[in-house]
Amino acid sequence: MADAVKEHTGADFMACEGDADAAVALAKSVGVDMEGVDHTWGNALYETFDQKVEEKLIQPTFITMYPVEVSPLAKRSPADPHLTERYEAFICSCEMGNAFSELNDPIDQYERFKAQAAKRANGDEEADMMDEDFVLALEYGMPPTGGLGFGIDRCAMMLCGTDSIRDVILFPTMKPMDKDKPSPKAEEKAVEAAPAVEEKIDFSNVVIEPLFRDTVDFETFSKSDFRAVKVLACEAVPKSKKLLKFTLDDGSDEKRTILSGIHAYYEPEELVGKTCIAITNLPPRAMMGIESCGMLLSAVHKEGEEEKLHLLMVDPHIPAGAKLY
Numbered sequence: 001m002a003d004a005v006k007e008h009t010g011a012d013f014m015a016c017e018g019d020a021d022a023a024v025a026l027a028k029s030v031g032v033d034m035e036g037v038d039h040t041w042g043n044a045l046y047e048t049f050d051q052k053v054e055e056k057l058i059q060p061t062f063i064t065m066y067p068v069e070v071s072p073l074a075k076r077s078p079a080d081p082h083l084t085e086r087y088e089a090f091i092c093s094c095e096m097g098n099a100f101s102e103l104n105d106p107i108d109q110y111e112r113f114k115a116q117a118a119k120r121a122n123g124d125e126e127a128d129m130m131d132e133d134f135v136l137a138l139e140y141g142m143p144p145t146g147g148l149g150f151g152i153d154r155c156a157m158m159l160c161g162t163d164s165i166r167d168v169i170l171f172p173t174m175k176p177m178d179k180d181k182p183s184p185k186a187e188e189k190a191v192e193a194a195p196a197v198e199e200k201i202d203f204s205n206v207v208i209e210p211l212f213r214d215t216v217d218f219e220t221f222s223k224s225d226f227r228a229v230k231v232l233a234c235e236a237v238p239k240s241k242k243l244l245k246f247t248l249d250d251g252s253d254e255k256r257t258i259l260s261g262i263h264a265y266y267e268p269e270e271l272v273g274k275t276c277i278a279i280t281n282l283p284p285r286a287m288m289g290i291e292s293c294g295m296l297l298s299a300v301h302k303e304g305e306e307e308k309l310h311l312l313m314v315d316p317h318i319p320a321g322a323k324l325y
Contacts, residue, residue: 001045001046001049001063001064001065001066001067002014002045002065004049004053004057004061004063005045005048005049005052005053008052008053008056009030009048009052009053010030011026011027011029011030011048012026013026013041013044013045013048016041017041017080017082018041018082019041020039020040020041020044021039023040023041023044023045024039024044026044026048027044027045027047027048030048030052031051031052032044032047032048032051032052033047033051033286033289034047035286036124036285036286036287037286038069038119040069041067041082042067042068042069042070042082043067043069043070045067046066046067046069046070049063050239051289054090054093054095055093056093057090057091057093058091058092058093059091060089060090060091061089061090061091062087062088062089062090063087063088063090064086064087065077065080065083065084065085065086065087066083066084066086066087066088066100067082067083067084068081068082068083068084068112069115071084071086071100072112072113072115072116072128073100073102073103073109073112074086074100074101074102074103075100075101075102075103075104075105076103076108084100084101085100085101085146086098086099086100086101087099087100089150091155091158092158094154094157094158095151095154095239096150096151096154096155096158097148097149097150097151098148098149099146099147099148099149100146100147101144101145101146102142102144102145102146102147104138104141104142104143104144104145105138106135106136106138106139109134109135109138110135113128113129113130113131113135114130116128116129116130117129117130123285124287125242125243125259125260125261125287126240126242126243126261126287126288153165153168153169156168166267205303205304206301206302206303207301207302207303207304208301208302209300209301223281224279224281225279225280225281225323226277226278226279226280226297226323226324227250227251227277227278227279227280227320227321227322227323227324228251228275228276228277228314228318228319228320228321228322228324229248229249229250229251229256229275229276229277229278229280229296229320229321230248230249230273230274230275230276230320231246231247231248231271231272231273231274231275231276232247232248232249232255232272233246233247233272234246234247234268234269234271234272235268236263236268237259237287237288237290238288239288240263240288241263241264242261242262242263242264243259243260243261243263243287243288244259244260244261244262244263244266244268244271245257245258245259245290246258246259246260246271246296248276248278248320249320249321250278250280250320250321251319251320251321251322252321256278256280256293256294257290257291257292257293258278258292258293258294258295258296259287259288259290259292260295260296260298260311262296262298262309262311264309265308265309265310265311266311271311273316274311274313274316275313275314275315275316275318275320276296276297276311276312276313276314277296277297277312277314277324278294278295278296278297279294279295279297280293280294281294282294282295296311296312297311297312298310298311298312299312
């Protein structure tokens with residue numbers, strides 16, 4: 001990776017290896033946006049690659065030796081502890097596969113999970129969470145292991161010339177639009193024939209976070225601006241498995257952009273046209289190089305060990321910009 005960055009930008013990160021301040025300054029000197037990213041040597045190297053080099057990798061290319069900061073599950077290189085035994089394959093500026101030697105040192109893995117959890121606590125929705133069960137398993141022992149994940153769907157995207165993975169997967173998780181749609185009369189008859197059955201919702205296995213004991217004075221709380229917003233457009237953020245980019249009507253003359261890490265729970269198409277609730281007076285925060293101006297509200301709970309999330313969607317009769325009290 002460092003060699004590719006030097007070849008395409010002239011920035012030599014190996015000359016300042018381990019020096020976070022020098023690396024961040026070097027990244028900024030070639031026009032890299034470091035806003036919202038931890039200022040470490042590894043992050044500066046990766047952001048430079050991500051923003052300045054990846055788009056230039058047209059021919060099949062293997063990028064090796066990723067920084068530790070962006071490879072929480074990969075084993076450190078014995079030749080350089082700042083880098084890992086990891087590579088990714090790129091074709092036509094698109095990542096096609098990811099491979100690395102598995103980290104089987106429980107102490108190192110625990111420290112990396114802690115760093116990832118700290119990033120997540122500071123608002124980085126791309127960061128991993130602490131997994132103490134996995135660390136415990138490593139303490140029992142894991143032999144040297146490696147793996148390769150190759151994106152067959154991404155390869156199909158390249159061959160078909162499409163920008164959306166939903167166009168090439170065999171069973172897209174979306175309903176067909178107006179396919180075999182019954183006539184209005186048939187729908188009326190179906191409604192008359194089928195008696196309404198009340199849905200039974202089972203909350204017996206639900207686990208929620210404990211309520212906060214610390215109180216917030218009313219004056220502080222009242223400064224948060226909760227507004228109804230209409231989803232004008234929604235799309236997946238490139239190179240992110242979690243983030244969705246929302247274009248919102250907040251009742252003002254300008255469209256608002258908010259990023260939310262809920263792609264595991266919703267597909268972009270099903271959210272267009274919905275009315276949601278957002279906090280609109282939070283300071284802008286850069287995520288994957290995109291400024292997110294606010295936060296959409298979701299309800300989160302667990303059912304057993306599985307985390308569940310519901311984006312708060314309200315009555316469509318509520319106009320954009322309506323304030324919540």
